[in-house]
Amino acid sequence: MATTEVQNTAAKPSQNPVKGRSAAKESIEDIIYGSVAGIVGKYIEYPFDTVKVRLQSQPDHLPLRYTGPLDCFRQSIKADGFLGLYRGISAPLFGAAAETSSLFFFERIGREVVYASGYLSQDRVLPLSALWFTGAFAGAFTSFVLTPIELVKCKIQVPTSKDGAPPKTPSVMSVIRDVYKHEGVRGFWHGQMGTFLRESGGCAAWFGSKETTTKMFHLLNEKSATSQMEKDLLATEALPLWQQAVAGASAGMSYNFLFFPADTVKSRMQTAPVGGSRQNKSFWQEGKALWNQHGLRGFYRGCGITVLRSAPSSAFIFMVFDGLKRYLPM
Template sequence: MQAPPDLPDELPQEALSQSGAARALRDITYGSVAGMVSKVFEHPFDLTKVRLQAQVLDPTARFNGPIDCLRQTWRKEGIRGLYRGLPAPIVGAMAENATLFLSYNELQSLIRRISGQTTDAPTTLPQIALAAAGAGGITATVLTPIELVKCKMQVQMLAASPHVAPSAVAAVAGLPLSASMPVNSSTIAKLPGPISVLMSVIREHGVRGLWLGHTGTLLREIGGGAAWFCTKEFVAGKLISYRLSKTSPGTLTKGKGREAEPLAYESAISGAFAGAAYNIALFPADTVKSALQTAQELHPNSHQARLGYLGMAKEMWSKQGIRGMYAGCGVTIARSIPSSAIIFLIYDGLKGRFG
């Protein structure tokens, strides 16, 4: 019995729709897993970066550098302190990488369609940069509220210290203001968790307040995302070409076979280079964002707590100049190299294993 005449035309469309949905689900799953694993590894270093960035506005520095920051955090707060605020970054890393890889791959497909290219046509670096920048812009919108909560939690213990006015401790802990309020273990024990911090922001500033520092996140993700994906694809392409030239002379053109896919070490190496490029690209934008998102905790009664993005950038520049804008850059690059390697190692590995 023959199928209805229109069935052959409908099946490809249905299969295409299912294929697109399956691809999107895989991107979300692979990106989430990669982000979660990498964030557990890098969180102590990210906490160090935020604390170093937050002290740029202080008259005297609490830490002499990243090693001193890690040492003091370990001595005063232990392992729990090194992972303070981790739930928000875990959620953020899953959301960030899922959104980033999904939107990046979908934008690549859109660019190819607009350019009239076939789905298996190689993507040029300018096309990669455009797709990555667009993906970064989309991701920044999802990421800003999560980063806001994370940064506020990462400086809670700094606010609950002799370096900060007692009113700052009250603001962080949600206690009544008192000029004579002592900083003690009972105050520290009352520091709020991520949900409390989130609800506090909404109560004080409305839902719109969750996007405080969005300009910095947007700049960082657009520029950094383009640098991240372009560097990864460029380095991976060079490594694959070198491997193919050694094993199969004359097959340097990018093919469809599995031999043209990156091996584990190629994903890790290219990912490591990408991690460094991401942070070098627009690090000052992230520094200003972190200071803006933590000003209310560390400087609640100063004019700095009321500054906008450009105002904060000028304030930080006047305090420490270029050195202040790159506070925490060294430790950030040091942790982003293995972290980014882990992300692409896992993402490419899952993609190669399950499609």
């Protein structure tokens, strides 16, 4: 019986029910530590994100401006310098803090919903299938927080020209005023369907892949243990940093690859000019136009660089968040 208990503990994913902790303290930790982790991750990934959005938003009716990620990097640095790749980062920093804290907050709420449903008793660890669900739950709710922030970010990263004049980089406030003037409050949620699909599906993969990889490492480490005492110790200790990094990296790569087409359509919608005679396309209209023009390949434009930058970014997000939760509990 004792051996079975140790095996079950060693196979635990990292999101365990925490006893003796108030919901208020857990929520504060999710918000503060999630914000810190999100900001760290955003500084790492932002130049790659700028290139990704520029690749995604190239117009259908003109020859492609960039031949690929490296060419986009080269042209962007030549035109604006390296710091130009950080254009508009103020809104994304706020967005990263809001997104990551919301994800961890709603993921914990999702676990509470599963426990409240009677699916498992509170003293049991959620199986991986339930953790994939709580990831989708977190992403679905977070998408409504994220869409307005990403809309402002995309319009700053890919400024549009008017009357043939060279495009000028807009400020955060000028974008907000412009959207509100022409489209009202509803305009800030333009592209919501794309964000919803990307976040709900992608976050199921984000949390699910991380927990699956974490469980795999726990099982491997347990098998390498030579004594019962060592197994007991491994059950309560955090994974080695390199294993935490691999688990976090696998999460980011899964998130970005599986639902990248939804993100491409969303970026095209959110970089479209505001106002004028042009009417906003729906998510499905934009997707159909892209398919007719470029086929499946068009939906994955910029995918390689996005998956590449997501590995270190996501690794740091989980390492920072899990480290703060473990070593600085409130």
